[in-house]
Amino acid sequence: MGMPLKYNPQPFKQIDYKKEVEKELDEGRNWTAFLYGYTVLEAYLWDWFWMQVFKTGKRKEIHKKASEHLEKLSLKSIVSLHVAFGNITKKNYTEILDLSKIRNQVVHELVKLDLENKKVKKKLIGASKKAVELCDEVAMKYRKFLDERAQEIIVKYFCGDCEGPMSSEESTCKTCNSKNKKHVINLKDKKIVI
Numbered sequence: 001m002g003m004p005l006k007y008n009p010q011p012f013k014q015i016d017y018k019k020e021v022e023k024e025l026d027e028g029r030n031w032t033a034f035l036y037g038y039t040v041l042e043a044y045l046w047d048w049f050w051m052q053v054f055k056t057g058k059r060k061e062i063h064k065k066a067s068e069h070l071e072k073l074s075l076k077s078i079v080s081l082h083v084a085f086g087n088i089t090k091k092n093y094t095e096i097l098d099l100s101k102i103r104n105q106v107v108h109e110l111v112k113l114d115l116e117n118k119k120v121k122k123k124l125i126g127a128s129k130k131a132v133e134l135c136d137e138v139a140m141k142y143r144k145f146l147d148e149r150a151q152e153i154i155v156k157y158f159c160g161d162c163e164g165p166m167s168s169e170e171s172t173c174k175t176c177n178s179k180n181k182k183h184v185i186n187l188k189d190k191k192i193v194i
Ligand SMILES: [Zn+2]
Pocket: 159, 160, 161, 162, 163, 164, 173, 174, 175, 176, 177, 178
């Protein structure tokens, strides 16, 4: 039986970003469509990074100092580290940084941008679709990473007296009425009996 170690999804992961981006594009708000998709992509990358480094979402309580330092890392560093961890490909790296450049252009030059210009429109629509595509890919890989991590730790319960199986909910053994409940934790190749 697997322990409920699966990470609780944060609100941004419950967002149907594909639907939101499509809606914005349908209504002609190309730059908000792009920013939306891009922001979700960045959120996934950061979230995964914290999970990789601290093995928990509750980073601040555990490693306050370290996380303060790491929070200052640039997106470029985060994306490089994901490549180094083997989480994403080098192609992903280039694609994400390309979108990051467009994001900076949109944010810093929005007033100057001619949103009705055909070239600008085309660029933003293309970038929005690319952001959704990358969100899908990163989210899928991130989920796989979390699933694999959850499987690293398996807990089994048994009776400490007759060694019969017990479930996580039972406090007394059905076979011998013993309250001596024990559990085995399988940590990949290691076995720990408690
Ligand atoms: Zn028993």
